[in-house]
Amino acid sequence: QVQLVESGGRLVQAGGSLRLTCAASGLTFSTWTMGWFRQAPGKEREFVASITTIGGSTSYADSVKGRFTISRDNAKNTVYLQMDSLKPEDTALYYCAARRFTVSWTYWGQGTQVTVSS
DSSP states (O other): OOEEEEEOOOEEETTOOEEEEEEEESSOGGGSEEEEEEEOTTSOOEEEEEEOSSSOOEEEOTTTTTTEEEEEETTTTEEEEEEOSOOGGGOEEEEEEEESSSSSOOEEOOOEEEEEEO
16 A cells, blocks of 8 residues: 655744655655645645656756755655745645656645745
8 A cells, every 4th residue: 555644844934944754655666756746725736846766857846946855765765845945825735746657646645734924
């Protein structure tokens, strides 16, 4: 059974930093592309960042480019999202996701809440 468990979300002031963690189990982690998404109240879920398998090629939404960094540790089956220079508009429920050989994302975590106060 595949599980993606996010952690690290909390209340933080604008300009601050957070590191989100997603621990994966039940899959051969190194062969899956991993991603982070977020959903703010009243809005649709949106792509934040992704990282490919062993090569670790990354992609970012324009809104977070230069402030967020995605990374992975294949030995620990973990993907991270380092978030710096946080803004109130970054407030959302952040989800971890996994996909392999498809455009759509196959597995999703339950999310971790990030709240940025002004």
